[in-house]
Amino acid sequence: MSEAEVTREGERGRRPGREAVPGERGGYERPGPRRRRKGERTVVPEAEFGSYYGRPIIKEPPWAAVDIAGYLFFGGLAGGSSALAAGAELTGRPALARAGKIGALAAISLSTAALIHDLGRPARFLNMLRVVKPTSPMSMGSWILIAYGPATGVAAVTDVTGLLLRGGTTPHTPRKGKPSRLPPLRWRSATGTGTVPRIGRAATIWAGLSGAGVASYTSVLIANTAVPAWHEAHREMPFMFVGSGTIAASGLGLLAAPVHENAPARASAVFGAVLELAAGHRMRRRLGLLAEPYRKGRGGALMRAAQALTVAGTAGAAFAAGRSRLGAALAGGALLAGSACTRFGVFEAGRASARDPHYTVAAQRSGHAPAVE
Incomplete structure (x- = not known):
């Protein structure tokens, strides 16, 4: 307020520039947009992204990279390996099928162990099975693991040990009255003829079908979190993860299977690479500012390494893996490493976007981010 006082001698305590002058434009304007005149300076400064004392607006996920990023990677490897094993078994490639079954069982065991280690107590995982909540990705994911894990174990143990080999046949009595058993299912391949128990085959097919959900x-x-770099990528992230899991399974198949049986692994490597790279490119273009964590910092370095390894491994799978065992092994190792870098890169990008309030405010102003409580 102005403290000017009018006396007989004039105004006392007048401060130039602080009093209203008759004839000048007042401070009130009609609501609505107003065009700025040429040469007119703005009184209100441009809005800046920030928060109180530079503190993060949302809490950074407290998850350990080894646990959760490893959980993401091994889950994709397990799901992709089961799908590849089912296809290899149905097309008569026993070595590739066995590699996929064993790899899927080992991967899903490591993935579940990493998840339980992050939760702290195994009872917390069991508590998630008390209800079935379709709107909760964690609830549905827990039930997917329960439906997938036992089938993977049965498929792998049956293939390796030969258990249930005779149990897979059904007894019957022919017309002459002599008891016998139906012959087990058989396949023909380049290495000869093998026997598959029926229970093991059914478990393999079920694991292959449910593996897509695991991946x-x-x-x-x-993507169902408030982390900007994850939530805003909810459209492309499933395609990227499925492609990454397919790449990892293809890499494992190229490492373990002989050259004459790795044709499905080579084809799935190309398919997975195209799917992952296309989804990642579209995601970065659509996110705009929120794509910076995928290009800068630790997350950006991991994503660039993933792209280089994926391209190199796919090229090796397409041109060298079908001719040389060494070429197949090198291509498989590059594909596995590229898939792991993708999962760890996505994890680190999400953590970086949660730490910087700039990305949270940008997502909120765009109107697409979830409400932060």
Whole structure:
């Protein structure tokens, strides 16, 4: 307020520039947009991204990279390996099928162990099975693991040990009255004829079908959070994770299977690479500012390494893996490493976007981010 006082001698305590002058434009304007005149300076400064004392607006996920990023990677490897094993078994490639079954069992065991280690107590995982909540990715993911894990174990143990080999046949009595058993299912391949128990084959096919859910549900899980770099990528993230899981399974198949049986692994490597790279490119173009964590910092370095390894491994799978065992091994190792870098890169990008309030405010102003409580 002005403290000017009018006396007989004039105004006392007048401060130049602080009093209203008759005839000048007042401070009130009609609501609505107003065009700025040429040469007119703005009184209100441009809005800046920030928060109180530079503190993060949302809490950074407290998850350990080894646990959760490893959980994401091994889950994709397990799901992709089961699908590849089912296809290899149905097309008569026993070595590739066995590699996929064993790899899927080992990967899903490591993935579940990493998840339980992050939760702290195994009872917390069991508590998630008390209800079935379709709107909760964590609840549905827990039930997907329960439906997938036992089938993977049965498929792998049956293939390796030969258990249930005779149990897979059904007893019957022919017309002459002599008891016998139906012959087990058989396949023909370049290495000869092998026997597959029926229970093991059924478990393999079920694991292959449910493996797609295992490979993709983790993308829905992290996209259902308030982390800007994850939530805004909810459209492309499932495709990226499925492609990454396919690449990892193809790499394992190229490492373990002989050259004359790795044709499905080579074809799936090309398919997975195209899917992952296309989804990642579209995601970075659509996110705009929120794509910076995928290009800069630790997350950006991991994503660039993933792209280089994926391209190199896919090229090796397409041109060298079908001719040389060494070429197949090198291509498989590059594909596995590229898939792991993708999962760890996505994890680190999400953590970086949660730490910087700039990305949270940008997402909120765009009107697409979830409400932060």
